[in-house]
Amino acid sequence: MIWENVLLAINELATVKTAMLMVLGVACGLIAGAIPGFTIAMAIVLTLPFTFGMDAAQGLATMVSVYIGGLSGGLMAGILTGIPGTPSSVATTFDGFPMARNGQPGLALGIGVWSSFCGGIISAILLMTLAPQLARIGLEFQPWDYFALVMFALTITASLAGDHLVKGLIAGALGLLVATIGEDDINGVARFNFGSDALLQGFDFIAVLIGLFAFSQLLSDVQDRETATKSLAETKSVRIKIEHGKAVLVLMKRWTNVIRSALIGVFTGILPGAGGSVANILAYDQAKKASKNPEQFGTGTPDGIIAPETSNNATEGGSLMTMMALGIPGDVVTAVMLGALLIHDVIPSPSFIRDEPQLAYAIFIAFFLANFIMLALQSFTLKIFVLVTKVRMYMLASVILAYTAIGVFSLNNVQFDLWTLFWFGIVGFTMRQLGFPLAPMIIGVVLGRNAELNLSRAFAVTTDLTPFFTRPWSLFFIILGLFSTFFPLYQKQRGKRPWTLVYPSLLSICLSVPMFMMGGAVRPVLGALLVALGAYFLIQHHREGWKLDPRASEAHELQAE
Amino acid sequence: MGRINRDVVVAVALMFGCGVFFWASLDIREPDYGTLAPATWPQVILAYLLLLCVVYLGQSLRAGSSATAKARGETKSWLERYRNPLWCYALFLLFLFTLPALGMLIGGVLFVFLLLCVIGGFSPRNLVVHAAIALVMVGAMWALFTFGLGVILPQGKIFTVL
Numbered sequence: 001m002i003w004e005n006v007l008l009a010i011n012e013l014a015t016v017k018t019a020m021l022m023v024l025g026v027a028c029g030l031i032a033g034a035i036p037g038f039t040i041a042m043a044i045v046l047t048l049p050f051t052f053g054m055d056a057a058q059g060l061a062t063m064v065s066v067y068i069g070g071l072s073g074g075l076m077a078g079i080l081t082g083i084p085g086t087p088s089s090v091a092t093t094f095d096g097f098p099m100a101r102n103g104q105p106g107l108a109l110g111i112g113v114w115s116s117f118c119g120g121i122i123s124a125i126l127l128m129t130l131a132p133q134l135a136r137i138g139l140e141f142q143p144w145d146y147f148a149l150v151m152f153a154l155t156i157t158a159s160l161a162g163d164h165l166v167k168g169l170i171a172g173a174l175g176l177l178v179a180t181i182g183e184d185d186i187n188g189v190a191r192f193n194f195g196s197d198a199l200l201q202g203f204d205f206i207a208v209l210i211g212l213f214a215f216s217q218l219l220s221d222v223q224d225r226e227t228a229t230k231s232l233a234e235t236k237s238v239r240i241k242i243e244h245g246k247a248v249l250v251l252m253k254r255w256t257n258v259i260r261s262a263l264i265g266v267f268t269g270i271l272p273g274a275g276g277s278v279a280n281i282l283a284y285d286q287a288k289k290a291s292k293n294p295e296q297f298g299t300g301t302p303d304g305i306i307a308p309e310t311s312n313n314a315t316e317g318g319s320l321m322t323m324m325a326l327g328i329p330g331d332v333v334t335a336v337m338l339g340a341l342l343i344h345d346v347i348p349s350p351s352f353i354r355d356e357p358q359l360a361y362a363i364f365i366a367f368f369l370a371n372f373i374m375l376a377l378q379s380f381t382l383k384i385f386v387l388v389t390k391v392r393m394y395m396l397a398s399v400i401l402a403y404t405a406i407g408v409f410s411l412n413n414v415q416f417d418l419w420t421l422f423w424f425g426i427v428g429f430t431m432r433q434l435g436f437p438l439a440p441m442i443i444g445v446v447l448g449r450n451a452e453l454n455l456s457r458a459f460a461v462t463t464d465l466t467p468f469f470t471r472p473w474s475l476f477f478i479i480l481g482l483f484s485t486f487f488p489l490y491q492k493q494r495g496k497r498p499w500t501l502v503y504p505s506l507l508s509i510c511l512s513v514p515m516f517m518m519g520g521a522v523r524p525v526l527g528a529l530l531v532a533l534g535a536y537f538l539i540q541h542h543r544e545g546w547k548l549d550p551r552a553s554e555a556h557e558l559q560a561e
Numbered sequence: 562m563g564r565i566n567r568d569v570v571v572a573v574a575l576m577f578g579c580g581v582f583f584w585a586s587l588d589i590r591e592p593d594y595g596t597l598a599p600a601t602w603p604q605v606i607l608a609y610l611l612l613l614c615v616v617y618l619g620q621s622l623r624a625g626s627s628a629t630a631k632a633r634g635e636t637k638s639w640l641e642r643y644r645n646p647l648w649c650y651a652l653f654l655l656f657l658f659t660l661p662a663l664g665m666l667i668g669g670v671l672f673v674f675l676l677l678c679v680i681g682g683f684s685p686r687n688l689v690v691h692a693a694i695a696l697v698m699v700g701a702m703w704a705l706f707t708f709g710l711g712v713i714l715p716q717g718k719i720f721t722v723l
Contacts, residue, residue, distance in 0.1 A: 053710045166617045170575065173610040177582065180603040187592050189599040192585050219646040228645060228680055394645075394680040399698045401649065401676065402669045405656070406702055409665065410712040418657055425653075429646060434571055456597040463596065 002132075009361035012057045013369070021058060022065040022366065026373040029069020030381040031388055033086050034077045038221075038396070040070030040086050040276075041332040045214045046400065048206065048340055049407030056344035057359055061366035063337055064320075068120060068370035071276060071313045072378070075112035076385050079305075080105060080240075088276030088312040091284035095297065095304025102300050105240050110247030111305045113378045115258065118251065119310035120371035122262035123269070123317025128364045131353060134325035138350025141326075143457035145473035150451040152481040153272040153328050158440040159487045160271070160278060167436045175444020176451065178203060185449055186456050198416045203424075205445050206339045207408050207417040211424025212431075212438055212445075213332055214404055218397045219429045228394040242379050250302045257287050257306050265311035269318020272330045272443065276312035283311035313371075320367065323348055324360060328447070332439055335446045343411075476514040483507045495549040501541045508534035568621035572614050579611045648679045664717020669699040 013019075025047065032043035047066045051059030074089030079096035092112060099108040141149070154176075158168025181192045182202020193199035222228040251258055261283040268279035287307035288297045297304050319330030320337075327348040329335035341348050346356055353360040408421045428438060458467065468474050486503070494500045508530045515527030541547075586607065589600040640647070656672040663671065677691035706712040 049706075050710070052712075166613055166620060170610065170613045170617060173606055173613060176606045177603065177610065180606065184599045186597065187595050187599050189590050189592060191589050191599055191603060192582060194585065219649050222645045222649070222680060223643070225645060225680075229682075392681070395677060395694060398673050398676040398680070399694065401653070402673045402699050403702055405653075405672075406665060406669065406706055406712075406714065409714065410706055410710065413713060415657075415660060415715070418660070422650075422653055422657060426650065434567070452597075452602045455602060456595070459596040 005357040005361040006365065008358045009057075009365045012358055012362045013061055013365055015058075018058050018061055021054070021062045022370060023373055023377070025062040025065030026069035026370055027377055027381055027384075029066035029071075030073035030076070030374065030377060031069075031384055032066070033070035033073025033089075034381070034385045035388060035396075039217065040067060040074075040088070041336070042214050042217055042400075043067075043070050044333050044336045045210050046403065046407065048210075048336055049410050051340055052343065052410060056341065056346055057362040057366075059340055059344065060337065060359070060363050061370075063340055064363060064366045065370040065373065067316055067333055068313070068367070068374050069377075071120075071316060072113065072116040072309075072374050073381070073385075074312070075116065075305075075309055076109070076378075076382060079108045079112055086276070088280055088315075089308065090277070091280040091308035092305055094284065094308075095300050095302075098298070099300035099302075099305065104300070106243040107246055107250070108300075108305060109240065109378070109382070110243040111250055111302050112309045113242060113375065114244070114247045114251050115261075115306045115309035116313040117371055117375045118258050119262050119265055119313035120316070120374070121368070122259070122310075123266050123314035124364065124368040124371065126266050127317040127321055127367060128361075131321045131325045131360075131364070134321055135350050135353040138326045139354075141350060141473055142467075142471060143454040143461070144467045144471050145477065147451055147454040147458060148468060148474040148477035148481070149326065149328060150447045150454070152477040152484065153443060153447060154440060155481040156484040156487070157272050157443045158437070159484045164435055164437070165485065165488045167434075168440045171431065171436045171438065172440035172444045175441035175446075176448040178208060178441075178445050179205070179448025180452070185453060198419075201416075203420050203445075204411055204417050206336075206343070206411055207420040208424050208445050209332075209335060209339065209442055210404055210408055211421040212428035212442060215401070215421060215425030216428030216432055216438070218401055218404075219425070220432055222394050222397045228397070229392055231390050231392055240382065242382070251306060254303060254306055257290070257303050258310050260286060260290070261307045261310035262314040265314025266318040266321075268311070269315035269320075269330060270322055271318075272322065272328055276315045279311040279315045280308035283307040317367065320363065324352055324363065326350060327352065327450070329443060332442055335442050338446060472514040472517040475517070476511065479507075479510045479514070483510070498546060498548070501546060501548075502538065505534040505537040505541075508537070566621060566624060568624065569618060572618035572621055575614045576611060576618070579607050579614060583607050583611075645680055649676060652676050652679070660715055660717070662718050664720060665714035666699065666703045667717060667719065668715075669703065670695045673699050 028047070029040070029043055032038050033040055043066050044063055047063055051062055054062065070086065071088055074084055074086035075092050075096065078084045078089040078092040079100050082093050082097040084090045084093050096108045096112060099105075154172040155169070158172050159165055179202075181199060183189065183200055184191055190200055264283045264286060265276075265279045268282060269276075284297075284304065284307045287303050288294045291297065291301075291303055293301070316333075319334045322328045322330050323334040323338055327338070327350070329338045338348055346352070346359060404421065405418055408417050409415070411417055431438060431441070461467075468478065483503075483506075490500055490503050512527040512530035512534070515523045515530060518524070518527075583604065586600045586603050589598075589603070591598055591600070652672055652675050656668050659671075660668050674691055674695035677694060678687065681687050681691060703714060707714055
């Protein structure tokens with residue numbers, strides 16, 4: 001069955017046009033990712049209008065290619081200029097830039113490229129094998145469970161957005177509120193249209209998303225008058241040959257770091273809200289802790305490049321997994337991809353992989369192939385990167401602003417969408433300035449209608465609220481949601497306050513309760529393992545006399561810096 | 562007054578917004594069918610949002626007024642700081658208002674040209690470079706969407722008159 005789907009998907013993608021689009025997508029992603037201040041999400045957002053005219057598989061393959069390219073492109077700027085191209089490659093600069101300055105830029109780039117490739121391939125394999133299993137679990141979800149899952153996605157996105165949890169939660173609630181504007185999907189009754197016919201249709205969520213994210217990002221990029229008129233990065237003409245052979249040997253010697261970092265990346269990607277920007281720091285921190293020579297980190301050690309680059313490329317497999325298997329976008333990028341699927345009348349949900357296997361496997365295969373294309377294109381795009389960095393930011397921003405306007409108009413061919421872009425551009429920029437994270441609001445806008453629909457379905461069955469706590473999956477997500485609310489505080493005070501010592505154990509033990517409730521053979525065993533894990537942590541802390549270790553919060557501090 | 566800072570103002574504004582939306586939610590029609598009334602979900606969100614705003618307000622009041630002490634009475638420096646984004650908004654607004662008349666091609670070229678000049682400067686060399694960028698880039702995008710993707714972009718009344 002799987003092979004049949006794989007073959008059908010290959011057949012779908014095996015056209016010259018798709019291949020060319022994927023090559024172009026990877027190349028554009030590599031360049032976009034390499035430009036400091038130009039995020040991957042922005043590149044994906046800008047790709048979206050081009051996919052309207054394509055079929056779903058072709059459009060998604062192009063977007064996946066841009067994403068893979070973007071994740072890998074950040075390393076070029078990080079290693080050669082010391083300025084990370086994207087937040088996903090912040091940790092790459094810690095050792096990549098020193099290694100390049102020590103006279104080994106070719107090797108540094110080679111390690112970065114091959115680490116990205118390995119991260120991508122490991123994550124693609126996990127995506128192909130785990131996503132269908134996760135979707136099978138998702139098919140068990142009833143409206144109560146799905147509603148609790150959406151709430152969990154919102155709380156964790158808010159909690160991972162930074163230190164300001166309340167601002168994150170407010171942003172999420174604002175997103176949910178925006179999604180209620182217009183005619184409601186269930187009863188067809190007008191809400192908050194304030195007498196306007198245009199508002200009756202509600203806001204097109206792609207226009208909202210582009211306004212909130214891309215429009216406001218561009219304005220932030222040109223806000224400073226000096227940097228707006230400067231070149232994107234001070235890169236002199238470089239003649240660097242990427243040392244592929246040496247880099248592969250370096251990676252083979254450090255395969256444990258590769259595997260560990262890839263797994264960190266995939267797991268971080270599965271969590272809604274946590275993307276490459278979190279994964280690269282986490283993986284770097286773990287690589288440093290596991291290293292025999294941690295003092296070498298920051299001076300140009302290969303492990304310091306392998307960990308962030310492997311993990312940031314692996315996150316995409318994880319976030320695609322939750323998007324495709326559960327219909328929950330993990331970050332802004334997958335939210336846009338979800339939008340792309342909706343435009344093509346495909347609704348990502350637990351039944352997506354079962355109902356649309358050809359498209360689902362086409363995404364898997366595209367993800368796999370894009371990594372090979374990325375590997376082949378790195379040397380070529382390195383030359384273009386040097387040219388692109390000579391462009392001034394204000395020129396790029398002005399042209400892209402006009403482009404977003406054309407792109408947004410082409411969504412529905414209505415001028416109201418341009419006004420949506422304008423107003424949400426203002427909202428997004430203001431929120432950025434006031435320190436509100438945008439990701440929870442975007443997730444709120446995307447999932448708001450879904451949450452209401454499932455709440456309504458749940459109420460159609462019974463108006464009793466107890467199923468939210470008696471249904472195992474619902475309880476599972478409620479527990480995760482509650483613990484994720486305290487996660488920022490835990491991260492900040494880890495090892496400094498006694499309560500942080502029991503937090504993981506308590507989470508583990510609490511999560512075992514719904515696992516036992518699920519019944520069957522495997523899940524109660526997993527529940528028992530969770531109890532054992534929680535007990536092990538408690539016993540270990542007891543043996544150590546509940547000793548606090550302030551170094552435990554190093555990763556968080558690194559990220560905050 | 563000493564405790565008022567930017568966050569306090571934002572929290573109060575958000576609470577005011579909650580009030581407006583809650584008031585508007587009372588006007589939502591109640592149909593005779595369905596188990597979840599159309600106003601219920603928005604009201605739940607608004608109640609939750611209001612609760613968060615109260616927490617946010619409390620946090621902001623506790624933080625004190627240090628953040629705004631510097632900013633108070635510095636409208637000129639504020640305008641200076643946000644000069645470029647304000648220009649972007651103003652020109653985009655102009656672009657939107659003139660779109661039915663000028664159309665996407667002319668409106669887009671003018672928007673990009675003016676924005677480039679406002680941010681990059683009006684020197685003779687810049688004028689030429691900016692005009693070239695605006696013409697080539699917007700023209701190429703317009704052609705791509707019109708002929709390549711088959712999107713019917715607003716033509717503008719100006720073409721009808723001409």
